[in-house]
Amino acid sequence: MTVSVVVAGGGSAGHVEPALATADAVRRLEPDARVTALGTERGLDTRLIPARGYPLELIPPVPLPRKPNADLARLPYRVVRSVHRTRRVLRDVGADVVVGFGGYVALPAYLAAASLRLPIVVHEANARAGVANKVGARFARDVLAAVPGSGLAGARVVGIPLRTAITELDRAGLRAQAREHFGLDPEAPVLLVFGGSQGARSLNEAVSAAVPALTAAGVWVLHAHGPKNEPTVSAPGYVPVPYLERMDLAYAAADVALCRAGAMTVAEVSTVGLPAIYVPLPHGNGEQALNARPVVDAGGGELVADAELTGDVVTSLVTDLVADPRRLAATAAAARRSGHAGADETLARVVLEVAGTLVSERGRT
Structure with a gap:
């Protein structure tokens, strides 16, 4: 049965690139894997993701205000709307696992996956975790980070997934x-x-x-x-x-x-x-x-x-x-x-193992 992986890393290049590097590694390990990327119309998502050959599903962004303002008052509505849209995407693609990298699309992805009881993997690229990944880590099967001290309890340090x-x-x-x-x-x-x-x-x-x-x-x-x-x-x-x-x-x-x-x-x-x-x-x-x-x-x-x-x-x-x-x-x-040159495949293996589909080394040594 083909595994369906959803990567949630849209909003900025710092989130998109690790998501795409992980997607590439997933396909190297499981060539038949179906990988779908969540993104928004903001930033580089609509240019970078399709150019790498991955289907892009747009969801309403959920920027998290750092200070009390009008955006904070609108946050609950934005979250509900975005989670509703994301749940529909996860059902449509038959998602087996959601891997998030923080940013505008990660929070609704985590909440939607949790509501559907789908396994979640979180990767934190920064030295200090953002709000979205702090929330996602509460539901995650596995949490990984680029460097020690990210603030996510139990996170394994693997580096940042990079393109080959x-x-x-x-x-x-x-x-x-x-x-x-x-x-x-x-x-x-x-x-x-x-x-x-x-x-x-x-x-x-x-x-x-x-x-x-x-x-x-x-x-x-x-x-x-x-x-x-x-x-x-x-x-x-x-x-x-x-x-x-x-x-x-x-x-x-x-x-x-x-x-x-x-x-x-x-x-x-x-x-x-x-x-x-x-x-x-x-x-x-x-x-x-x-x-x-x-x-x-x-x-x-x-x-x-x-x-x-x-x-x-x-x-x-x-x-x-x-x-x-x-x-x-x-x-x-x-x-x-x-550096951590193998972070992409390390994370991809975790994602596939969580999804329960990675065959033991696929005949490789």
Whole structure:
């Protein structure tokens, strides 16, 4: 009998990507599995999910207000409406298990699955669990997390499910192709700078200030500044781009990264073994610093507060690292050791085991 898995990870790339990586792994383990993704019309769901070949069922989003306001008063109605729609989807696809990753669609997915007595698996990518996953964990058969201390009792630490383009990336083997793709020097050390799809102002400002000194020291800079931001500096050896369509090639081209510390960013950068200078967002509950802390403590990078990030700091950290090949290699190795390249299949096996359909190793050793 074909297993039907429903993944609930819509609302943002940080939720969608782990859901799709898990879906891919489910299909590798059970090629006949039916996988359906829940999502909303917001964000990247309607673009990313169908492009990966998965049917998308849209449900009304349930954003959870952080403060008392008019949205909080409307929350019960939104929850009821979304749960009703989600129950219908789960019945229509004959769901055997629901795996949630937090975000706008996870809460109604958990409540709908619980009301239908379907098994639930929860995965928490962030260092501190959100409200949706805290609720879902109460009903779940199994709870997994990216890092220790997520706040979900009994959670097993497995890392974040990532796409195989990242987990199987051969940085050394792709280095020449990647350098050529971006127009970078084939031999010079390269700093990769990115702050998410929209860029990051403080990173952009610090890098702009550092470019003259970095390029004078022979360091090339590949800078994804964001589509709405224009670079304020130019120099030989400085390559600004609005957005990185090929993150795999960007990782392969680089020797060091300067980036934020979102859960997906930390997971990808560490898994590919790229030394990094992590600059957590100065807002929120401090979870970005917690995301990066295990990698930094393992020797895989540096942690710099946003308020302390300057051109001089960037120049000093980068030039000191690339000037010492042994230290650079040791930092890269520590980063890779702290990653969790097999999290996708680990989670997929849990999901299939909970659904009661995973045949023991399917004849594999």
